[in-house]
Amino acid sequence: MFSRKLDLFSFFLLLVVVVLSGALIGTGVSTAIANFFGFTVADLIKVPASGYEKLERDVLRWVNMASQIFTFLIPALVYRIYYFKEERVGASFVPSATFFYFIIITPLWIIGSFPLVEWLYRQNLLLPLPESLLALEKGANETLTALLKMEDGFELVQNVIVMAAIPALCEEWLFRGVIQKKLVTSLPKPWMGIVMTAIIFSAIHFQFAGFIPRMFLGILLGYLYFFSGNIWIAIWGHFVFNGVQVLSKFLNIQSEEVLPDNLVPNPDVIWVIISALFTVGVFFYFNKLKAK
Numbered sequence: 001m002f003s004r005k006l007d008l009f010s011f012f013l014l015l016v017v018v019v020l021s022g023a024l025i026g027t028g029v030s031t032a033i034a035n036f037f038g039f040t041v042a043d044l045i046k047v048p049a050s051g052y053e054k055l056e057r058d059v060l061r062w063v064n065m066a067s068q069i070f071t072f073l074i075p076a077l078v079y080r081i082y083y084f085k086e087e088r089v090g091a092s093f094v095p096s097a098t099f100f101y102f103i104i105i106t107p108l109w110i111i112g113s114f115p116l117v118e119w120l121y122r123q124n125l126l127l128p129l130p131e132s133l134l135a136l137e138k139g140a141n142e143t144l145t146a147l148l149k150m151e152d153g154f155e156l157v158q159n160v161i162v163m164a165a166i167p168a169l170c171e172e173w174l175f176r177g178v179i180q181k182k183l184v185t186s187l188p189k190p191w192m193g194i195v196m197t198a199i200i201f202s203a204i205h206f207q208f209a210g211f212i213p214r215m216f217l218g219i220l221l222g223y224l225y226f227f228s229g230n231i232w233i234a235i236w237g238h239f240v241f242n243g244v245q246v247l248s249k250f251l252n253i254q255s256e257e258v259l260p261d262n263l264v265p266n267p268d269v270i271w272v273i274i275s276a277l278f279t280v281g282v283f284f285y286f287n288k289l290k291a292k
Contacts, residue, residue, distance in 0.1 A: 006083070023070065023071040039059055051146050057146075068171075102228045109237070115267045119275075120216055123212065148163070150250050160247075164242035172225075175218070176197065176221060184226065197222055226290070227287060228289075
């Protein structure tokens with residue numbers, strides 16, 4: 001059983017061991033799922049020229065879900081129960097006096113930040129990155145794009161669950177519910193813990209062409225948790241961000257992913273400014289709600 005008096009280094013060293021153990025188990029489960037349907041995980045990751053068949057997409061969704069649950073969610077729950085001594089991890093779902101304000105305004109905040117996030121993404125693309133990283137990221141983007149092919153509403157529902165809800169649930173429990181919770185109470189200022197968690201959150205995705213906007217999203221989610229005191233608000237915000245992208249891809253209103261050698265124009269500067277002002281304004285409003 002963990003000790004609550006672990007220093008910061010020991011805390012993260014043990015967390016890495018727990019996460020890697022979960023990832024190893026997740027790899028075994030994912031391999032078993034793929035083999036059951038006559039595939040290997042390596043084959044599923046390699047996108048054929050014609051794209052995935054429906055069965056391949058379905059199996060890859062199950063594989064991704066198993067990976068998320070064992071790598072992020074289970075280690076997070078282990079830490080929440082045995083390190084933070086939480087008897088009921090779902091107890092944080094109990095709404096506070098301002099819970100419903102956060103529920104209603106959070107989607108507006110996340111969606112309102114999109115032009116700013118898009119602008120940050122375009123700036124990130126201007127940074128020089130090694131060809132090896134770009135090739136690795138290109139392969140990941142091809143897999144994601146092929147997986148986001150949806151022929152009907154049922155596949156939309158599948159992707160909303162597997163690519164929006166599950167990652168939001170699993171990643172927020174680990175990054176905000178465990179890592180940020182520890183850093184905010186261990187570092188001199190709360191913002192240091194929030195920013196540090198956002199950096200770890202972005203880096204762990206190993207997609208460096210989108211490192212800055214993903215870090216910015218991590219900061220927004222971190223402050224959602226910090227201001228509301230409720231992990232489910234951060235999960236809700238993360239779900240909205242992912243869900244909007246899945247839905248826009250289904251409706252064919254989202255542009256294709258681009259790489260640095262294929263830049264597209266930045267969003268209109270007026271929308272970026274409005275988005276930035278709106279994001280800052282809601283930030284101060286949430287801060288006021290926290291004070292209450």
